[in-house]
Amino acid sequence: xxxxxxxxxxxxxxxxxxxxxxxxxxxxxxxxxxxxxxxxxxxxxxxxxxxxxxxxxxxxxxxxxxxxxxxxxxxxxxxxxxxxxxxxxxxxxxxxxxxxxxxxxxxxxxxxxxxxxxxxxxxxxxxxxxxxxxxxxxxxxxxxxxxxxxxxxxxxxxxxxxxxxxxxxxxxxxxxxxxxxxxxxxxxxxxxxxxxxxxxxxxxxxxxxxxxxxxxxxxxxxxxxxxxxxxxxxxxxxxxxxxxxxxxxxxxxxxxxxxxxxxxxxxxxxxxxxxxxxxxxxxxxxxxxxxxxxxxxxxxxxxxxxxxxxxxxxxxxxxxxxxxxx
Numbered sequence: 641x642x643x644x645x646x647x648x649x650x651x652x653x654x655x656x657x658x659x660x661x662x663x664x665x666x667x668x669x670x671x672x673x674x675x676x677x678x679x680x681x682x683x684x685x686x687x688x689x690x691x692x693x694x695x696x697x698x699x700x701x702x703x704x705x706x707x708x709x710x711x712x713x714x715x716x717x718x719x720x721x722x723x724x725x726x727x728x729x730x731x732x733x734x735x736x737x738x739x740x741x742x743x744x745x746x747x748x749x750x751x752x753x754x755x756x757x758x759x760x761x762x763x764x765x766x767x768x769x770x771x772x773x774x775x776x777x778x779x780x781x782x783x784x785x786x787x788x789x790x791x792x793x794x795x796x797x798x799x800x801x802x803x804x805x806x807x808x809x810x811x812x813x814x815x816x817x818x819x820x821x822x823x824x825x826x827x828x829x830x831x832x833x834x835x836x837x838x839x840x841x842x843x844x845x846x847x848x849x850x851x852x853x854x855x856x857x858x859x860x861x862x863x864x865x866x867x868x869x870x871x872x873x874x875x876x877x878x879x880x881x882x883x884x885x886x887x888x889x890x891x892x893x894x895x896x897x898x899x900x901x902x903x904x905x906x907x908x909x910x911x912x913x914x915x916x917x918x919x920x921x922x923x924x925x926x927x928x929x930x931x932x933x934x935x936x937x938x939x940x941x942x943x944x945x946x947x948x949x950x951x952x953x954x955x956x957x958x959x960x961x962x963x964x965x966x
Contacts, residue, residue, distance in 0.1 A: 666704040672746070674698045683736070692959040702780065747802065748777035754882045761884040764894070764914045769877025770863040771914055772870075775841050785809070787830045795827050795834025796865065839865045840936045844874075846943050859900045864933050865908065871919075871929040872904040881913065905929075 674683045676696040687694055713719045720734075751774040752758020753767040765771025779797075782789075800821030807814045808823045822835045841863035861874040875898040883889040905919035905926055919926050952964045 672700040747779040759884045796836045868909040870908040
């Protein structure tokens with residue numbers, strides 16, 4: 641919603657079609673969020689724990705322009721064009737918010753929630769599902785340390801990989817710590833072969849079948865990705881292909897009446913939209929992926945969902961979420 645408002649604002653205020661040049665602002669991602677917690681000048685890239693209602697939020701967007709663009713800058717605005725290398729660590733010239741951009745890292749945690757304005761088209765499913773629309777997300781890395789910049793990194797990457805990757809950049813060794821994540825920096829920076837070939841998307845042994853209250857089956861579920869292949873078991877969540885409003889397409893419904901015994905196999909490289917289920921054609925691949933999933937499950941910590949504790953509520957801690965037990 642914010643990116644759409646930002647686009648409309650810029651088209652109305654700064655964008656002016658002229659001499660047949662079509663103006664379009666493609667808002668690709670949010671590069672950063674900065675908050676001013678009170679009436680003082682300092683801003684921070686996070687909300688301090690004791691602040692519940694910050695006074696101001698500033699968002700920085702990545703905007704893609706066409707080859708040509710006209711700008712009409714109002715008197716009370718200032719338009720500045722500067723090379724990225726000049727921004728780095730140059731707070732006196734551009735302020736701490738803009739000066740942080742050359743070393744920016746942004747990553748989403750999951751797919752968009754279509755009932756709250758999110759969109760994953762043309763991928764299948766959405767947030768809380770194990771379809772690609774629910775688990776595949778975008779990231780952005782910008783740094784003068786990147787050896788081969790200006791490209792898309794298509795390596796397989798899990799959120800747990802950020803910790804060893806960032807630790808490597810900080811000069812901190814984590815080699816002696818047992819981690820699920822792997823250091824991806826060399827591959828990201830130099831566009832080399834990714835170090836990861838497999839991702840366990842999830843194993844949920846607790847969610848036993850309890851009907852179809854929201855239009856799709858709920859039961860145990862699991863998913864794993866290995867190379868080109870992706871295996872899903874049980875009830876992966878709503879698998880509809882929800883069309884973006886601007887796409888001109890219609891939402892495509894799928895059969896969502898899954899059971900705990902459902903098995904789905906896709907060549908996710910050739911079929912990222914998960915439209916061609918091929919488990920019957922490749923039983924050996926299914927067995928191999930099941931074997932990998934069993935190994936993960938056998939080493940997993942037992943799932944635990946304790947009852948809610950009213951003592952944890954923010955109203956008991958000055959309006960903030962914080963540890964409440966020793």
